[in-house]
Amino acid sequence: MYAERPAPAGLACLWTRTVSSPTVQRVVPDGCTDLMWTPAAGALFVAGPDTEAQLASVAPGTLYGVRLPPGAFPSVFGVPAHAVRDQRVALPELVPSARLTSFTEVVEFCASRVVVDPALAATASLLRRADVASAAWEIGLSARQLRRRCLDAFGYPPKVLQRVLRFDTAVRLARNGMPFASVAAEAGYADQAHLAREVRALAGVPLGQLIRP
Template sequence: MEPVYAERPAPAGLACLWTRTVSSPTVQRVVPDGCTDLMWTPSTGALNVAGPDTQAQLASVAPGTLYGVRLPPGAFPSVFGVPAHAVRDLRVPLTDLVPSARLESFTSMVEFCASRVTVDPVLTATAALLRTGDVTTAAWEIGLSERQLRRRCLDAFGYPPKVLQRVLRFDSALRLAWTGVPFATVAAEAGYADQAHLAREVRALAGVSLGQLIRP
């Protein structure tokens, strides 16, 4: 059986709830999207936090179902109490971040995240501006200096603004490509200089071409 990945809506403030089921050991390519995840493996009881990625991660997945709660960009510190850059490109046990956490079910995971998450409208605006514009304009629109924006982005998103911009633009491009939009149009709509620029950025962040990435 091919790996089965499914998402469903989450409580307010969370991005989504998801499951991934595999019948045999497999390696999954996880690409940067600006989000972070709390993951539970029922067979072992392991609860791990996936920090913000700067490049593709190849994750070994054991047979069974992996459960996840995905947090939107910028939500990490409110749930886990540490700056997002502290776990950039890492996978760490939940108790390393929140020693008092004792979660024993998917429902308790969801409740844990939903009860702690805070949606900061400034961070939401920052992500939206950087997804479609440049760092200088984003800082001006929010009313911060570029140095202040960098500090806030590192704490909230785990990236400096220019890296956050690259990751969010890549995520937008990937979402468009999944719908069947021609790659030249993807490049234009996602804010790349041209299709060649898109191709370079996708390979840098994902490790493979866009065509390989969206292949069924």
């Protein structure tokens, strides 16, 4: 069972996942990053930004997580997001001084370090609705500067970030019950076939299967 609850300012959400037997979970790109804690093992892992679906083996018990919004990773962990793209890294490898022994401490660690950068939020917002060249012009950056900003903050080059954000929007709309044709139009795809291709590329399964409870 998966559940989310509100998080302190600057964080996306807090979540738990509880399973009674070993299972495999499909994790799809959403532009976010997570710090995950397993109480039984005392293990803390950072999930970097993904470019494709990850199949994660989940052991019986409860896994606790803090989700960071897109662009927040460097402020919390002190390294550019692209350094851990498509990886799962033990927290001590990034922050050797971190000594966290409870989920409360995990949340406080993230909340005390996260920085909400309005410029990054504006960048993500523009890329949700504009092509990369138009976004760079509106922000006042060259294409090279925008690429560097996106790689450091989000872990992706601009076009990949745009694909991931658009995909995340589509999945949320579909899970809320919107017809797939409407999802394609609302999320900014050329048509439903384009939506289907992108979902398969990023999630590895069709949209209907992905959102199935």
